[in-house]
Amino acid sequence: MKFLYIGAHDVFSRHELGFIAALNALGTVDVIALGSKVEYRRVSVGSDNGVHRVTVFHIPCRELINLNICIKWIERLVGENDYHAIFATPRLPVVVARSFADKNQLVILRLWSIRATKLRDNLRFGAYEDIAIFAPSIGMNLLYLAISNYFIAIDYATFSFVSRMYPILRNRLIKLYPPYGYIPKHCSWKEDVKLPDIVDREDYVLGFTTLSKTGSYLKFEAKPHALALYQIAKKTGLDVVLAGSSLEDWQRVFPNLRPPPNLHFIGRGFSDLVVAKLYSNARLVVVPITNRNISNRLLEALFYGKPIVTSEIVRYIHPELGHGVHIFISTWDSIVDDVSKLLKKDDNIESLRQGAKKAYATLFSTKLNAETVRRML
Numbered sequence: 001m002k003f004l005y006i007g008a009h010d011v012f013s014r015h016e017l018g019f020i021a022a023l024n025a026l027g028t029v030d031v032i033a034l035g036s037k038v039e040y041r042r043v044s045v046g047s048d049n050g051v052h053r054v055t056v057f058h059i060p061c062r063e064l065i066n067l068n069i070c071i072k073w074i075e076r077l078v079g080e081n082d083y084h085a086i087f088a089t090p091r092l093p094v095v096v097a098r099s100f101a102d103k104n105q106l107v108i109l110r111l112w113s114i115r116a117t118k119l120r121d122n123l124r125f126g127a128y129e130d131i132a133i134f135a136p137s138i139g140m141n142l143l144y145l146a147i148s149n150y151f152i153a154i155d156y157a158t159f160s161f162v163s164r165m166y167p168i169l170r171n172r173l174i175k176l177y178p179p180y181g182y183i184p185k186h187c188s189w190k191e192d193v194k195l196p197d198i199v200d201r202e203d204y205v206l207g208f209t210t211l212s213k214t215g216s217y218l219k220f221e222a223k224p225h226a227l228a229l230y231q232i233a234k235k236t237g238l239d240v241v242l243a244g245s246s247l248e249d250w251q252r253v254f255p256n257l258r259p260p261p262n263l264h265f266i267g268r269g270f271s272d273l274v275v276a277k278l279y280s281n282a283r284l285v286v287v288p289i290t291n292r293n294i295s296n297r298l299l300e301a302l303f304y305g306k307p308i309v310t311s312e313i314v315r316y317i318h319p320e321l322g323h324g325v326h327i328f329i330s331t332w333d334s335i336v337d338d339v340s341k342l343l344k345k346d347d348n349i350e351s352l353r354q355g356a357k358k359a360y361a362t363l364f365s366t367k368l369n370a371e372t373v374r375r376m377l
Helices: 014-023 064-078 092-100 115-124 130-146 156-165 167-172 215-236 247-253 272-281 296-303 335-342 346-363 366-376
Strands: 002-007 028-035 039-047 050-060 085-088 106-111 150-153 173-175 204-208 239-243 263-267 284-287 308-311 328-330
Touching: 002 014, 002 092, 014 028, 014 039, 014 050, 014 296, 014 366, 028 064, 028 092, 050 064, 064 092, 085 092, 092 106, 130 156, 130 167, 150 156, 150 167, 156 167, 156 173, 167 173, 204 215, 204 272, 215 239, 215 247, 215 263, 215 284, 215 335, 239 272, 247 263, 272 296, 284 296, 284 335, 296 308, 296 346, 308 335, 328 335
Parallel strands: 002 028, 002 085, 028 050, 085 106, 106 150, 150 173, 204 239, 204 284, 239 263, 284 308, 308 328
Antiparallel strands: 039 050
C-alpha cells in the first residue's frame, strides 16, 4: 500500500512518528510537512517495529490563503494522486489533504488535543481565557471532521468528547492509541550530552519537564512537574534526574528555591540515544499529566517498559491502564508520598515494570495500529 501523510510541526511528535512507523508495516509513506521552508530529505523513523526510511517534503504553506500554492507544491513533489489513503493532522493539514485528494480517496483525520476538551483542566489551573475559545474550538473541529472520511482519536478523552459533541459523525470515529516513535541519530550518547555519574549507577527517579518554555505551558505543566521532582528529591534523599531543563532554567524560574544536591539537571536538545539511556537505567519514572490529551512522556515510558507513577488525569485519556497493574495512579497532592512509599517495595516496582510492557504491547504497538488501519481500508 501507499500512503500520504500531511502535517505541520506536529509530524515530528512522538505519537505521529510512531504512527508513521506503523504505516510502514503496510507499505510506503510520503510525508508532507507544512511550514515556512522548502526541503527534501530522507528521515529514519524508529518504533517497536524497527527503523524505517521515510521521505519528508517540507513545503512553504502556513496559511489557508496559500491553499492553491500548497496543492501545486504537493502535486509537483509527489506526482500522481494514487495513494490508498491520506492521513492528516488537524487545522490546515486536513484542509490541504481534502483539497488535494480526489473525490474517491479516503482522507483520515488524526485527532488529538481538541482545545475544548482541556477547558475543565485548564480552569482548575486558572486559565480562564480558555472560556472564550470554547465555542470557536467546537465549530472549527466540526469543520475538520466534516471534510474527513474517518477520524482516529488517539486518546479516550478526545474519543469520548467527539462522540458526545458530534453524535451524527460517531460512526466515522475510531479510538486507536498510537505507538511511540523517535528519530535515531548515529552518534554515541557520550558525544551528545554530559550525563551525571548517577545514570550509570541505575538507581534514580526520572522525570522530564521543560522550564525554558513560557506562557501557559510553564505555568500549568513545567513548574508543577519540576516542583514534584524537587519534593521527591528532598523527601526521599534519592537521586532524581530532571531531564529537559538546565540548572540555569531552574534558577530563572525558581530564583529563591535552591535545588538539593541529589536533584540532577540534564538540560535539553539531546538525541533519542540519550533518552534511551536515561530510561534504561531509571528505577522509576514520574509522569504527572495535566490535561486530557495524549501524553508523549507517558507513551515514552510505556515504550521503554519502566515502572510509572502518574496523576489521576490518566483515567480520562487511557482508562484501560489499571492502577497497580500497568501504572501507579496518584494525585498531585499525594504523588510525592506515593513515590516515597513505592520506592521501598521492590516487588511492586517489578510488577509495574512488567505491566508497562504488557500495556504497550496490547494497547499501543505498531502491530495493533497497522492491523486497525488495514481493517479500515
